[in-house]
Amino acid sequence: MSIAKVLLVDDEKPFVETMMKRLKKRDVDIVAAYDGQEAIKCLAGDDNIEVVILDIKMPVMDGMTALKEIKRKYPLVEVIMLTGHATVETGIDGMKLGAFDYLMKPCDMDQLITKVAAAAQRKREHEQKIMEARIQTITLRRP
Secondary structure, three states, X not given: OOOOEEEEEOOOHHXXXXXXXXXHHOOOEEEEEOOHHXXXXXXXXXXXXXXXXXXXOXXXXXXXXHHHXXXXXXXXXXXXXXXXXXXXXXXXXXHHOOOOEEEEOOXXXXXXXXXXXXXXXXXXXXXXXXXXHHHHHHHHHOO
16 A cells, blocks of 8 residues: 555646656655646546645646645645745745645655655544544434
8 A cells, every 4th residue: 555645736847757756666656737727637536635745836826726725625635835935934824724734845755755644644534533423423313
């Protein structure tokens, strides 16, 4: 089993290709999108995605706009913001909008893998709590 199913979203194709190779070697199941709109379409078509690694500076739909849309439509999916232009304020803004964490490019792969694993674990724990609550609701309704 892989560490997590991850959607990598960045408009820099060489960066995406390199990161995909590096993450696959570390047992991450990964798919790519090249802008925020494409990311939303990928999430709509694959409910197994647990974590999104999302660049902030992109054309079409920037990372902050995409983050808002992802958290609105897929609130359990965890998002790690990734940027070469980050400021502390940008990171804080992302966290306020629901991002799990943020990293600056170039990021340390071990640190990224650790954050991806923690984000996926958090999503799984939330899903487990929801399932338990549903089961409890069903069992309490029985006569």
